[in-house]
Amino acid sequence: MECNRCDEEAVMHAAYSGAHLCESHFRESVERRVRRRVRRDDLVPGDASPEDPQTWVIGLSGGKDSVVLTKILHDTFAKDPRIELVGLTIHEGIEGYRDESLAACVDLTDDLGIRHEVVSYEEEFDIRMDDVVEDDPENMAACAYCGVFRRDLLSRYAEMFDADLLLTGHNLDDEAQTALMNFLEGDVAQIAKHFDASLGPLSEREEQEEFVPRAKPLRDVPEKEVALYAHLANLPAHITECPHSSEAYRGEIQQLLYDLEENHPGTRHSILSGYEELAGIVADQYAADDERDDLRECIECGATTTRERCRKCALLESIHAV
Ligand SMILES: [Zn+2]
Ligand SMILES: [Zn+2]
Structure with a gap:
């Protein structure tokens, strides 16, 4: 099959858009979607200047998502003195797994010339996830502990680095799953919070002075395309899944979305765009009622x-x- 935009061989077909794209047009299309999202979420403030650059801290796990996000943001802003990127890697104390992905982070940031910081659960909290999983004092899934500690370190260090923005590599599949989970759990307050914390355009979010604002500029790109991009761009992404990963409910939702997408291409996109619009309205309502x-x-x-x-x-x- 030929590329829709040139006569090269297509490397991918997106059922949701009908597009067949060659390697260079595919890469361009991913990059364009990330840049468009940066614009639509107005992540670069109008008054940003080279004298007082914006610091963007990227949660860099070394997995394909955060690696692709870092690479595209770097290529977009490398010559823009208004934006400074910092990669922040959290070491959870997971033998083997995290050491390999840390090596990917070091390779990438060395290669791009980006500042890279590493913080660990061991130094910060005197714990290692491998031990936590074994003892499991609260009888919870590993991710339930790990998420609390990771969020704490990301936001604490983002603040310490004087970040204007904390960026994470959530892709379209991740966000469509979260949207559906919040909806199915009937948790409207959580939907409002989701919008204000990381989803809506910066200018439309309820001000939260106590947190560094978050952004997810990769959320228009499906997971498979992120993986293909990492592969084609030859990025040092670490692809093994976390050995403790076991979010059973999320797994069910993921399967449901795969099936829906297969039969009705475009479902993830429509879930997320409808959800974002709804979440914005809900967030406004909550702010007006002062129900925070x-x-x-x-x-x-x-x-x-x-x-x-x-x-x-x-x-x-x-x-x-x-
Ligand atoms: Zn082409
Ligand atoms: Zn505390």
Whole structure:
């Protein structure tokens, strides 16, 4: 099959758009979608200047998503003195798995000439995920512990680096799954929060001074295309899945979306675009009703939380009590 835009051989076919694209037109199309998302979410403020550059911290795991995001943002902004990129890698203490993906992060940031920082659960919390999984004091899935600690470190370090934005490599499949899960769980407050925290255009979000705003500029690109891009661009992405990964419910939703997409191409796109519009309306409504939870400081670590002691401190206590 030929590329729709030139006479080269197509390397991919997207059922949702009908496009057949050759390698260079495919790469261009992924890059264009990321740049369009950066524009639509107005991530570069109008008053950004070379004298006072914006610091964008990217959560860089070394997996294909964050590696592709870093590469495209670097290529987009390498010559733009208004934006400075920092890669931030979290080492969870997962033998083998994280060491290999850390090597991918080092290769990539060396290659692109981007500042790279690494923080670990071991140094920060005196824990390693391999041990947490074994002891499992709260009887939860590994990801439930790990997500709390990762979010804490990403936002704490983003703040420490004076970040204007914290970017993560969530792709279209990830976000369509989350949208559907929030919807199926009937958690409307969570939908409003999702919009304000990371989804909507910066200018439309409810101001949250206590957090560095998040952004997900890869969320228009399906997972398979991210993987193909990483492969074609020869990026040092680490592709093994985390050995502790076991989000059973998310797995079910993922399968459901695969099946729907197969029979009705474009389903992920329509779920996400409808969800975003709805989430924006819900977020406005919540802001107008002032129904946001009362935020306060954790009595132990000072993190912003809705409880007396934050979730991270509570989990750490039960892990260290083992
Ligand atoms: Zn072409
Ligand atoms: Zn705390």
